[in-house]
Amino acid sequence: MYIAVMGYGTVGAGVVKVLKMNRDHISRKSRHGPIDVKYILEIREVTDENAHLVTKNFNDILNDKDIHVVVETMGGIHPAFDYVSACLKAGKSVVTSNKELVAEKGLELLTLARANQVNFTFEASVAGGIPIIRPLSGSLNGNIIEEVAGIINGTTNFILTKMITENMPYADALRLAQEKGYAEKDPTADVEGIDACRKICILSALAFGKHVHPRQVCTEGISKLDLKDTKYAGELGYVIKLLGRSKRVGDQISVMVSPALVKKESLLANVSGVNNAVLVRANAVGEIMMYGPGAGMMPTASAVVGDVIDCCNHYMRPKFFGWSEDAGDDFIKDYLDVETALFIRVDRSVDKAKIKEAFGDVDIIEKDDVAFITPVAAERELRIKAEGLGCEVKSVIRVTDY
Amino acid sequence: MYIAVMGYGTVGAGVVKVLKMNRDHISRKSRHGPIDVKYILEIREVTDENAHLVTKNFNDILNDKDIHVVVETMGGIHPAFDYVSACLKAGKSVVTSNKELVAEKGLELLTLARANQVNFTFEASVAGGIPIIRPLSGSLNGNIIEEVAGIINGTTNFILTKMITENMPYADALRLAQEKGYAEKDPTADVEGIDACRKICILSALAFGKHVHPRQVCTEGISKLDLKDTKYAGELGYVIKLLGRSKRVGDQISVMVSPALVKKESLLANVSGVNNAVLVRANAVGEIMMYGPGAGMMPTASAVVGDVIDCCNHYMRPKFFGWSEDAGDDFIKDYLDVETALFIRVDRSVDKAKIKEAFGDVDIIEKDDVAFITPVAAERELRIKAEGLGCEVKSVIRVTDY
Numbered sequence: 001m002y003i004a005v006m007g008y009g010t011v012g013a014g015v016v017k018v019l020k021m022n023r024d025h026i027s028r029k030s031r032h033g034p035i036d037v038k039y040i041l042e043i044r045e046v047t048d049e050n051a052h053l054v055t056k057n058f059n060d061i062l063n064d065k066d067i068h069v070v071v072e073t074m075g076g077i078h079p080a081f082d083y084v085s086a087c088l089k090a091g092k093s094v095v096t097s098n099k100e101l102v103a104e105k106g107l108e109l110l111t112l113a114r115a116n117q118v119n120f121t122f123e124a125s126v127a128g129g130i131p132i133i134r135p136l137s138g139s140l141n142g143n144i145i146e147e148v149a150g151i152i153n154g155t156t157n158f159i160l161t162k163m164i165t166e167n168m169p170y171a172d173a174l175r176l177a178q179e180k181g182y183a184e185k186d187p188t189a190d191v192e193g194i195d196a197c198r199k200i201c202i203l204s205a206l207a208f209g210k211h212v213h214p215r216q217v218c219t220e221g222i223s224k225l226d227l228k229d230t231k232y233a234g235e236l237g238y239v240i241k242l243l244g245r246s247k248r249v250g251d252q253i254s255v256m257v258s259p260a261l262v263k264k265e266s267l268l269a270n271v272s273g274v275n276n277a278v279l280v281r282a283n284a285v286g287e288i289m290m291y292g293p294g295a296g297m298m299p300t301a302s303a304v305v306g307d308v309i310d311c312c313n314h315y316m317r318p319k320f321f322g323w324s325e326d327a328g329d330d331f332i333k334d335y336l337d338v339e340t341a342l343f344i345r346v347d348r349s350v351d352k353a354k355i356k357e358a359f360g361d362v363d364i365i366e367k368d369d370v371a372f373i374t375p376v377a378a379e380r381e382l383r384i385k386a387e388g389l390g391c392e393v394k395s396v397i398r399v400t401d402y
Numbered sequence: 403m404y405i406a407v408m409g410y411g412t413v414g415a416g417v418v419k420v421l422k423m424n425r426d427h428i429s430r431k432s433r434h435g436p437i438d439v440k441y442i443l444e445i446r447e448v449t450d451e452n453a454h455l456v457t458k459n460f461n462d463i464l465n466d467k468d469i470h471v472v473v474e475t476m477g478g479i480h481p482a483f484d485y486v487s488a489c490l491k492a493g494k495s496v497v498t499s500n501k502e503l504v505a506e507k508g509l510e511l512l513t514l515a516r517a518n519q520v521n522f523t524f525e526a527s528v529a530g531g532i533p534i535i536r537p538l539s540g541s542l543n544g545n546i547i548e549e550v551a552g553i554i555n556g557t558t559n560f561i562l563t564k565m566i567t568e569n570m571p572y573a574d575a576l577r578l579a580q581e582k583g584y585a586e587k588d589p590t591a592d593v594e595g596i597d598a599c600r601k602i603c604i605l606s607a608l609a610f611g612k613h614v615h616p617r618q619v620c621t622e623g624i625s626k627l628d629l630k631d632t633k634y635a636g637e638l639g640y641v642i643k644l645l646g647r648s649k650r651v652g653d654q655i656s657v658m659v660s661p662a663l664v665k666k667e668s669l670l671a672n673v674s675g676v677n678n679a680v681l682v683r684a685n686a687v688g689e690i691m692m693y694g695p696g697a698g699m700m701p702t703a704s705a706v707v708g709d710v711i712d713c714c715n716h717y718m719r720p721k722f723f724g725w726s727e728d729a730g731d732d733f734i735k736d737y738l739d740v741e742t743a744l745f746i747r748v749d750r751s752v753d754k755a756k757i758k759e760a761f762g763d764v765d766i767i768e769k770d771d772v773a774f775i776t777p778v779a780a781e782r783e784l785r786i787k788a789e790g791l792g793c794e795v796k797s798v799i800r801v802t803d804y
Contacts, residue, residue, distance in 0.1 A: 018544050018686045028611075029543040029724055123541060129687035131533070131541035138540075139525060139533035141431040142420050142707025209430075267693060270672050284420045284704035285531035285694065291669060292690030302686035305544025313722070320715070322431055 001035045001312045004061040006083060007074030008042035008054070011097045011124070014301030015071055015308075016040065016050055026305070031313045038067060041074075041083075062086055069311045071304055072096040081105055088112045088120060093311040097124035097304050103198035107211035107323060114318050121307040121319065126199045127152055127276040129299030130292040131306075136206045136280065137321045143282035145207040147247040149402065152199040154274035154294040155183045155190040156222050156242040160259075161272045163230045164239055170225055182274055192221035193242065193257040200244030203278070204255050207246060210327035212255055218335040220258040226345075229395050232371040233261050233343060236363065239269040240397065252333040261343050261373075261399040267291070268402050279402060336380035341399035344382075345371040350391040358385040373399055403437045403714045406463040408485060409476030410444035410456070413499050413526070416703030417473055417710075418442065418452055428707070433715045440469060443476075443485075464488055471713045473706055474498040483507055490514045490522060495713040499526035499706050505600035509613035509725060516720050523709040523721065528601045529554055529678040531701030532694040533708075538608045538682065539723045545684035547609040549649040551804065554601040556676035556696040557585045557592040558624050558644040562661075563674045565632045566641060572627055584676055594623035595644065595659040602646030605680070606657050609648060612729035614657055620737040622660040628747075631797050634773040635663050635745060638765065641671040642799065654735040663745050663775075663801040669693070670804050681804060738782035743801035746784075747773040752793040760787040775801055 003019075005012050016037050019026065027034040039061050040046065040053045058079075061067055070087045072094055074080045080101050084094050088109065096102065101109075102125045113120035123133040127150065136145070151157050155177055162173035174191065177183035189195045197219045204212040222242050233240050238261035246255045262269045267289055271277040276294025281287050293299040310319075350370050355362065359382075362372045374382050379398075386393050405421075407414050418439050421428065429436040441463050442448065442455045460481075463469055472489045474496055476482045482503050486496050490511065498504065503511075504527045515522035525535040529552065538547070553559050557579055564575035576593065579585035591597045599621045606614040624644050635642050640663035648657045664671045669691055673679040678696025683689050695701040712721075752772050757764065761784075764774045776784050781800075788795050 014686075022544060022546055022685065025546050026544060029722070031722065130690055131537040131692075134536065134541050135533040138712065139536050139705065139708040141711045142424060142428060142704050144424055144427050265672070267669060267672055270667070270669055282704070283424065284416075284700045284707070286698075286701055288532055288692070288694030290533075290690070290692050293688050296688075298686045299688055302544050302684070303541065305686070306541045309543045310540065317719070320431070320433065 001030065001032050001068060002038040002066045003035060003069045003071060003308060004039040004041065004067050005037055005071045005073065006041040006061070007072065008040050008046055009073065009075070010297045011300045011304065012040070012071070012073035014297035015073060015304045018298065018301045018305045026309060030309050035308060035312055038064070058083055062090055067092060068315055069093045069095065069308055071308060072098055073304065074098065075100065077101060077104060084109060085112060088116050088118055091116055091118055093119040093315065095304055095307040095311055096122050097300055099125040099195070099198040099202065103201040103214055106202065106205060107326060110321060110323055117316050117318055119311045119314060119318050121311060122202070123307050124300045124303035126202050127278055128292070128294040128296060129302045130276060130278065130290045130294065132278045132290050133206060135290065136203065140280065140282055140285060143284045145280065145282045147281040148203045148207045148278065149243050149245040150203070150278035151241050151268060151271050151276050152244045152278065152294065153190055153196040153242060154276055155187065157271065157276070158182050158274045160222060160240060160242065163225070163227060164234065167227060169227055170223070191223045193219045196242060196244045196257045200246055200255060200257055203244070204246040204253065205323040206321060208248065208253050209322045210325055210331060211323060212327045212332065216255065216327065216329060216332045218256040222259055225259055226395065228369055229345060229397060232345060232365050232367065235365055236373060237264050238262060238399070239264055241268060243400070249333050249338060252331055254333045254335065254338045256335055259397050261397060262402050266402045337378055339376050340379050341376045342374045342379065342382050343371065343397040343399055344374060344386050344393065345369050345395045346389060347392040347394060350389055354389050358388065369394060403432065403434050403470060404440040404468045405437060405471045405473060405710060406441040406443065406469050407439055407473045407475065408443040408463070409474065410442050410448055411475065411477070412699045413702045413706065414442070414473070414475035416699035417475060417706045420700065420703045420707045428711060432711050437710060437714055440466070460485055464492055469494060470717055471495045471497065471710055473710060474500055475706065476500065477502065479503060479506060486511060487514060490518050490520055493518055493520055495521040495717065497706055497709040497713055498524050499702055501527040501597070501600040501604065505603040505616055508604065508607060509728060512723060512725055519718050519720055521713045521716060521720050523713060524604070525709050526702045526705035528604050529680055530696045530698060531704045532678060532680065532692050532696065534680045534692050535608060537692065538605070542682065542684055542687060545686045547682065547684045549683040550605045550609045550680065551645050551647040552605070552680035553643050553670060553673050553678050554646045554680065554696065555592055555598040555644060556678055557589070559673065559678070560584050560676045562624060562642060562644065565627070565629060566636065569629060571629055572625070593625045595621045598644060598646045598659045602648055602657060602659055605646065606648040606655065607725045608723060610650065610655055611724045612727055612733060613725060614729045614734065618657065618729065618731060618734050620658040624661055627661055628797065630771055631747060631799060634747060634767050634769065637767055638775055639666050640664060640801070641666055643670060645802070651735050651740060654733055656735045656737060656740045658737055661799050663799060664804050668804050739780055741778050742781050743778045744776045744781065744784050745773065745799040745801050746776060746788050746795065747771050747797040748791060749794040749796060752791055756791050760790065771796060
């Protein structure tokens with residue numbers, strides 16, 4: 001089988017590398033023997049040993065009848081969306097690592113793939129090398145999914161790990177992440193939760209069958225977190241993680257990205273550095289978790305190549321992800337109506353009797369600031385009570401039951 | 403689609419329950435609509451609401467052309483092997499949760515399935531509800547697997563958790579496990595590692611493509627573990643877990659089941675109670691881990707039903723697991739030749755200068771007994787040195803790098 005790789009950045013180069021490195025092994029896992037790259041679509045100059053495969057003309061790939069599977073590792077929506085659409089219409093399966101494309105256009109592209117009896121797969125788009133798309137849409141098919149929650153951004157998990165374990169201030173940890181190449185020069189997409197938002201949209205669609213758009217997700221990053229938050233949370237027995245969460249609540253779902261308190265002894269709390277983990281709660285299996293490297297050249301390429309082999313083996317047999325309609329806004333529950341506990345940090349001027357009056361007999365931490373964890377109630381109600389304390393509310397962070 | 407369930411014990415009853423409970427949901431995940439149970443094969447009396455489905459005659463199932471998928475949840479080799487073989491020969495796919503059957507007869511049954519263009523699947527045979535078979539033989543197909551290691555027996559993990567966290571002696575923890583229904587009256591298969599051995603055979607076959615027989619695996623249980631071992635290991639920064647491990651070493655593999663020291667901060671160390679976890683190291687993805695409930699009615703049924711849906715969707719399309727030949731004994735490396743570090747506990751009469759002379763400048767714990775961890779070397783060499791210390795060697799436990 002011959003394939004084409006569109007986009008020769010880190011992930012694209014990794015895909016070509018893995019296919020070469022493990023060629024014999026892969027040929028034994030593939031129904032139709034070896035899988036080789038025939039084209040690399042890349043407009044920048046390529047000078048390595050794969051330069052002879054490079055084309056700048058997308059039509060070379062589109063018009064080549066030998067190419068049944070195309071890998072899209074360009075990133076972004078344009079021109080990826082047009083290229084992927086054209087490939088699917090031409091009867092070629094497409095494998096992508098592009099979470100922005102899947103989060104924005106997944107439903108459209110899956111519908112197009114189905115209409116053309118080919119596959120559109122995207123294991124690499126969430127949590128890098130960790131198998132999560134396939135478990136959610138395969139092994140767990142007998143379950144009704146109740147909740148998906150994950151540490152799905154490695155950059156922010158690295159920063160939080162430094163804040164928690166080394167008491168390093170946010171700005172220093174961010175700088176370190178940039179030095180190590182984990183964070184971009186402009187870190188907005190990571191630290192403001194935009195990247196995690198795309199991924200929780202994809203996981204929500206697989207878990208609940210409806211396309212959730214990034215604009216429908218209440219999204220909050222970690223840039224406002226203070227060392228006082230991580231420290232006080234620690235003393236209360238919790239660790240702060242940036243979580244993407246999607247949960248069935250009655251006939252609706254609650255989807256959000258935000259920092260959240262996780263119990264210290266939970267496995268999620270022990271996921272450190274750039275690693276990712278995704279927890280799934282479902283009505284037959286109970287609770288499971290998948291853990292591993294959430295990004296990087298080789299782990300992401302591992303997921304892409306797994307999909308490529310699957311697409312080669314299932315040519316003209318479209319997979320069914322059950323991702324089949326748009327989530328209307330009425331399917332998404334207002335986050336303020338969702339029940340949760342909150343970690344609240346206020347300034348020292350607070351009257352502690354008022355805290356107990358508003359929230360009951362909660363444990364109160366008194367240091368430079370005062371912090372406590374509320375009982376579970378609708379977030380709106382808790383926030384109104386917090387504002388009624390008559391002092392500055394410095395931070396409000398959700399508390400999970402993981 | 404109609405299916406049959408052979409064996410109406412805990413798992414079989416769970417399968418019928420999940421198919422009913424999630425029927426609408428499952429019908430949307432299945433290419434051919436709803437999946438219903440037409441027969442339950444059970445020789446014991448059944449009095450619940452499914453009694454009308456019960457038959458004592460296997461031929462009812464075998465001869466019914468409506469039945470394309472059969473679930474085997476009887477356990478044991480006889481008559482499961484004969485029934486499963488007959489079903490496969492009759493063009494019916496078979497889904498099993500029976501680890502003994504898969505560990506002993508997996509290659510034979512997969513070969514038979516392939517010859518008859520049907521599927522033989524067994525996600526539930528290892529680690530209950532945790533997706534592990536499918537990730538190993540699907541998502542990770544682009545990787546050369548280097549190592550698989552797991553906590554794959556919930557009973558012993560429950561006992562060890564009690565010993566470690568509550569300092570409860572082995573015999574008391576075993577009794578508690580029996581009271582809670584986690585351990586059988588005769589706990590041999592669990593506590594002596596026989597159950598874990600079957601599961602590591604299955605994982606080895608998937609990871610390395612060759613059928614490893616239980617008799618080829620160096621197997622040691624937890625029945626000889628002393629609280630001193632768990633306590634001293636703890637002081638050295640480790641937790642003791644019963645691990646099944648299979649690892650590529652040159653052209654061979656090393657396969658074993660034994661108690662092993664795992665670093666306290668590793669995720670495996672934090673897998674507690676009856677939960678299971680499987681860690682995979684592979685040449686592209688690096689290290690990933692899957693975690694969840696390793697046994698129980700509903701989690702195991704979850705895995706079976708996932709396979710059932712897959713078999714219904716892939717009727718006459720056999721999956722390829724790459725499990726294709728027997729592992730000759732020369733494929734299995736003698737465990738004494740495998741490099742490892744060892745935790746060694748000896749009696750107080752030991753001459754500590756001799757320890758340093760034999761093993762270098764190791765940290766030594768002195769309590770009622772004396773314990774230390776050796777550097778990495780061939781196990782044979784380390785054991786010979788330990789015997790040369792001229793004192794009673796009370797326990798020797800392998801130390802991992804997880």
